[in-house]
Amino acid sequence: MNEVTSDQVGTYIARFINILVDYSPKLISAFLILFIGLYAIRLINRLIRRIMVKRNLDPTLTKFLADILLWALRILLFVTFISKLGIETSSFVAILGAMGLAVGLSLQGSLSNFAGGMLIIVFKPFKVGDTIEAQGVIATVEEIQIFxxxxxxxxxQTVFVPNGALSNGTIINYSMQAERKADLTFSVSYDSDIKKAKDILLEVLLSNPKVLKNPAPEVFVKNLSASSVDFAVRPWAAKADFGSVVSDTLENCKVALDAAGISVQPFTLQK
Known part of the structure; x- marks a missing residue:
């Protein structure tokens, strides 16, 4: 077995020192770029966030755009760093592209949810605090995340709905309009005085201070069914009062009709 002599060790050490001396400017400059770049990225990210907050952008959109900018700058800094070290970046970029394609194919559902989140954030069919109906769920929006x-x-109960399905489906926003109209149906027997029943139902609506006078509430014969005369009862209310107006209308109309001796058929409906 060949033994390594002291002269050979000295030669190797001399070569290593020469390489280190020759390479040290690149190494020092690369790490300077890395540390200065990381500091600059933090400053830029904070500045962008402040600008978007001052312009009253949606908080979810602000966070999302700031995060996208942060990672884009980090990737650009990393490519610059390895390029300064003398590493060929073209092959590295090709590897990143291939990895991105593979990840994209394996995460098609997640990417669909990501795109759906972008559409929701940009076009705003609803916002945090709105009550919506979508994907078979009626609930109040607490947070719009990316996915x-x-x-x-x-x-x-807490419900998480994928943004892809949410953005591609039908959304009913109960909070977008300042007023809402209830669509109730009261059914009375054919033996009842229709004019009297209509006047009673309308009086109940007009006596409720939470029922809006403009638009005016409506009461009219909706249908003559096989066993009853159906009245449409449609009060308008501010969205904050809508639930109580519906409840009060159902209760007060039933009480008023009973007091007048008008028989209410068991087909009262709510939409």
Whole structure:
């Protein structure tokens, strides 16, 4: 076995020192670029966030855009860093592209949710605090995330709906309009005085201070069914009062009709 002599060790050490001396400017400059770049990226990210907050952009959109900018600058800094070290970046970029394609194919559902989140954030079919109906769920929006929307139901259950399905489906926003109209149906027997029943139902609506006078509430014969005369009862209310107006209308109309001796058929409906 060949033994390594002291002269050979000295030669190797001399070569290593020469390489280190020759390479040290690149190494020092590369790490200077890295540390200065990381500091500059933090400053830029903070500045961008402040600008977007001052312009009253949606908080979810602000966070998302700031995060995208942060990672884009970090990737650019990393490519610059390895390029300064003398590493060929073209092959590295090709590897990143291949990895991105593979990840994209394996995460098609996640990318669909990501795109859906972008559409929701940009076009704003609803916002945090709105009550919506979508994907078979009626709930209040608590947080719009990039991949899912977090909602709280009336029974205090937390529901996460994928943004892809949410953005491609039908959304009913109950909070977008300042006023809402209830569409109730009261059915009375054919033996009842129709004119009297109509006047009673209308008086109940007009006597409720939470029912808006403009638009005016409506009461009219909706249908003559096989066993009853159906009245459409349609009060308008501010969205904050809508639930109580519906409840009060159902209760007060039933009480008023009973007091007048008008028989209410068991087909009262709510939409």
């Amino acid at each position: 899912v929307t977090k909602m709280i139901t009336g029974t205090n």
